[in-house]
Amino acid sequence: MQSNAALEYDYSLAKKFTYTTILFGILGMVVGTLIAAQMAFPELNYLLGEYGTFSRLRPVHTNTVIFGFTVSAIFATWFYLGQRVLKVSMAESKFLMVVGNLQFWLYFIGALVATVSLLLGSSQSHEYAQYEWPFDLVIVVVWVLWGVGMMGLIGIRREKALYISVWYYLACFLGVSMLYLFNNMAIPTYFATDGLGDILHSVSMYSGTNDALVQWWYGHNAVAFAFTVPIIGMIYYFLPKESGQAIYSYKLSLLSFWGLMFVYLWAGSHHLLWSTVPDWMQTMGSAFSIVLILPSWGSAINMLLTMKGEWNQLTDNPLIKFMVLSSTFYMLSTIEGPIQAIRSVNAIAHFTDWIPGHVHDGVLGWVAFMSMASIFHMAPRMFKRELYSKKLMEAQFWLQTTAVVLYFTSMWIAGITQGMMWRAVDEYGNLMYSFIDTVAVLHPYYTIRAVAGVLYLTGFLMFAYNIYKTMTAGRELTEEPQFRTPMA
Amino acid sequence: MFFHWLEKNPFFFASAISIVISFAGLIEIVPNFAKAARPLVDMKPRTVLELAGKNVYIKDNCLSCHSQMIRPFKSETDRYGDYSLSGEYAYDRPFLWGSKRTGPDLHRIGNYRTTDWHEAHMLNPPAIVPGSIMPAYKHQFTNLADIETAYAEAVTVKNAFHTPYGSEFKSTRAAWDAHRPKVLADAKAIADDMKSQEVKDAIAKGEVPEVVALIAYLNSLK
Numbered sequence: 001m002q003s004n005a006a007l008e009y010d011y012s013l014a015k016k017f018t019y020t021t022i023l024f025g026i027l028g029m030v031v032g033t034l035i036a037a038q039m040a041f042p043e044l045n046y047l048l049g050e051y052g053t054f055s056r057l058r059p060v061h062t063n064t065v066i067f068g069f070t071v072s073a074i075f076a077t078w079f080y081l082g083q084r085v086l087k088v089s090m091a092e093s094k095f096l097m098v099v100g101n102l103q104f105w106l107y108f109i110g111a112l113v114a115t116v117s118l119l120l121g122s123s124q125s126h127e128y129a130q131y132e133w134p135f136d137l138v139i140v141v142v143w144v145l146w147g148v149g150m151m152g153l154i155g156i157r158r159e160k161a162l163y164i165s166v167w168y169y170l171a172c173f174l175g176v177s178m179l180y181l182f183n184n185m186a187i188p189t190y191f192a193t194d195g196l197g198d199i200l201h202s203v204s205m206y207s208g209t210n211d212a213l214v215q216w217w218y219g220h221n222a223v224a225f226a227f228t229v230p231i232i233g234m235i236y237y238f239l240p241k242e243s244g245q246a247i248y249s250y251k252l253s254l255l256s257f258w259g260l261m262f263v264y265l266w267a268g269s270h271h272l273l274w275s276t277v278p279d280w281m282q283t284m285g286s287a288f289s290i291v292l293i294l295p296s297w298g299s300a301i302n303m304l305l306t307m308k309g310e311w312n313q314l315t316d317n318p319l320i321k322f323m324v325l326s327s328t329f330y331m332l333s334t335i336e337g338p339i340q341a342i343r344s345v346n347a348i349a350h351f352t353d354w355i356p357g358h359v360h361d362g363v364l365g366w367v368a369f370m371s372m373a374s375i376f377h378m379a380p381r382m383f384k385r386e387l388y389s390k391k392l393m394e395a396q397f398w399l400q401t402t403a404v405v406l407y408f409t410s411m412w413i414a415g416i417t418q419g420m421m422w423r424a425v426d427e428y429g430n431l432m433y434s435f436i437d438t439v440a441v442l443h444p445y446y447t448i449r450a451v452a453g454v455l456y457l458t459g460f461l462m463f464a465y466n467i468y469k470t471m472t473a474g475r476e477l478t479e480e481p482q483f484r485t486p487m488a
Numbered sequence: 489m490f491f492h493w494l495e496k497n498p499f500f501f502a503s504a505i506s507i508v509i510s511f512a513g514l515i516e517i518v519p520n521f522a523k524a525a526r527p528l529v530d531m532k533p534r535t536v537l538e539l540a541g542k543n544v545y546i547k548d549n550c551l552s553c554h555s556q557m558i559r560p561f562k563s564e565t566d567r568y569g570d571y572s573l574s575g576e577y578a579y580d581r582p583f584l585w586g587s588k589r590t591g592p593d594l595h596r597i598g599n600y601r602t603t604d605w606h607e608a609h610m611l612n613p614p615a616i617v618p619g620s621i622m623p624a625y626k627h628q629f630t631n632l633a634d635i636e637t638a639y640a641e642a643v644t645v646k647n648a649f650h651t652p653y654g655s656e657f658k659s660t661r662a663a664w665d666a667h668r669p670k671v672l673a674d675a676k677a678i679a680d681d682m683k684s685q686e687v688k689d690a691i692a693k694g695e696v697p698e699v700v701a702l703i704a705y706l707n708s709l710k
Contacts (some may be wrong), residue, residue: 021604024530038621038623039590039621042614042623043619043621044619045623045624048623049627050548050627052551052630053548053623054549054553054623055549055550055552055553055623056549058549058552059549059552076530084694085675087675103651121547121549122546122547123546123547124582125546125549125551125582125584127587128580144575144582154498155498161492161495161496162495162496162498162501167495167501167505167526170505171505173510174502174505174509175505175509178506178509178510182513187644189637189640189641189643189644190640192640192643192644192647192648192659193640193643193644193659193660194661195661196636196637196639196643196661196664197634197636197637197638197641197642198634198636198637198640199642201634201637201640203581203644203645203648204513204581204582205581206576206581206582207525207526207576207579207580207581207583207649208525208574208576208577208578208579208580208583209524209525209577209583210517210521210524210525210585211580211582212579212583212585213516213517213524215582215583216519217512217513217516217517222574222606237598243596249631254491258508260514261505261508261509262508262509262511264509264510264512265509265511265512266511267510268516269516271587274560274579275557275559275585276557276563276572276573276574277524277574278520278524281516281520285516288512300646305527335698343677346557347561349614349639350559351555351586351587351588351589351590352588353588355587355588356588406604413660422563422564422567423561423563424563425563430566431564431566434677435567435591435592436617436618436619437589437592439620439621440619446655447500448591466588483614486531
């Protein structure tokens, strides 16, 4: 115990990445809300000339929330909890501090420039891998720097056994490395010829069906290793810390971890059901998607059972509310995904709004809730001040929960309606609806979704304000709180 | 216990993760690779103008709302035409199947839409399809398509992947200068079917507006 108390952790990097989490969160959600509104009110496409159309802005939204907001939150939490579970301070190694700072600045500047490149229309077109090759190289360097920092910290650790959270961050590092490298294999045309054309342009190493397979092996598992794996790493650390409860079952965490590692990657081909990918691959994708319920629910149930006997905390600690609700949304999302991966359901759901609906109950309800809860927990410890306002947190919680529910219910209805209308035939077997009929019918649902976006964004701004006030006006703490985060 | 040992040995832990996550890709993707890359018999790769149009399609990210994948259901073949075959995509780098149909599928749009239809539609979609939520793409009439990059792409795929472009496709600037009139002739053929004087003037000056390349590409989707 006494050795723990003596150790001063260095939070400078955790703080820096916390700021970018908030910055990119606001940016990504503003763009997301705008493009949601564009689908209901197309006139909004003309706010920024050619740079403001839905089609240009959608990759800006997806990439900013993935590589900006989520990846920042992953880095921020790693630089906070990594030191603590390994019982070693970053400040003990000059080398690790230099690597960490280099990682931060390269990441921050790279992310800004890459976002501008998307606005200008520079794109490899692979979803969530749109950045052209020079930006890919920067991302690889940032990622390797993170890996070096992580391995370095593990190398000088005092606590010999790696805590569960570290397993997940390690898996995030390894998984994303593999996926990103293979999916972005491309030849820059400028260098393959005598300097002809645009230096940024490149051509994919894979073609057609192969390219689709590699892309969705990546696309699905980028979700796995960026939106699931590190977030589980967060909850395994922050829930026990906040609640003062030990993790319910070590065996369940083992089973869930290795289960997730093995099963997740097979499921990528469920994005390609009924396409020209061979049937056996589609079937594998479907089957493994169903199996994926086991490790996913394993983690979520482990979290919920960790609260066993302590459910009263749910009523008076908004942070526990955020974390428990995020596990619940994780369960919802991981049962919904497998349902959509069943062939007959997929025939209706694919290409419709049910898919973005599914993505968003996961990212808004699970990823963003858990990331915000983590930052709420870290802030008083990093800034040595009490959280500024519990009331504001409560209001934010209910506003954003309402937003998520509005988002996914409206998109469920929209998706299933459209899927059914596309295939509806009259008594003679002729198609009943022209395509535009199936667009017009969605207007009310698109409007509801845009409202949901505004609500969620408002909640996020409340979060940003709360953190800002905590840093500047929160009551100062004389000693570090042990479990429950103090709030005014 | 094995797992307790593993948790104290980060190198082996990381190796174990790497092995466990590699299985799926190796078993699902690799075995079919060569077969899935095979084109249909006698299929020709896209012309340079069509490639430039494909790059406009990517630049303005048409695939965020349009698919190019007709699934084997009667409701889809009735609406869009024959279902898609793997070999049809063999020269597509990247693939452009899309994942969302906010608008209709475009894989065979060349069979049922014409140059003048596209011209009017890109200028003002709701005027052609009442109720459409697609934005207008007026800037494609003034922005110029990057035909040189498209040529560089053709040469690159010919050299790297043996895509069957003719022997005149070489990586030198001289070869490009020799090929350029052919691209402009293709562009003129499209522009002749268009109404916009602005576009015709640009073509006369030896420039290719984005919309011309895009229409050439859309017309080639059959």
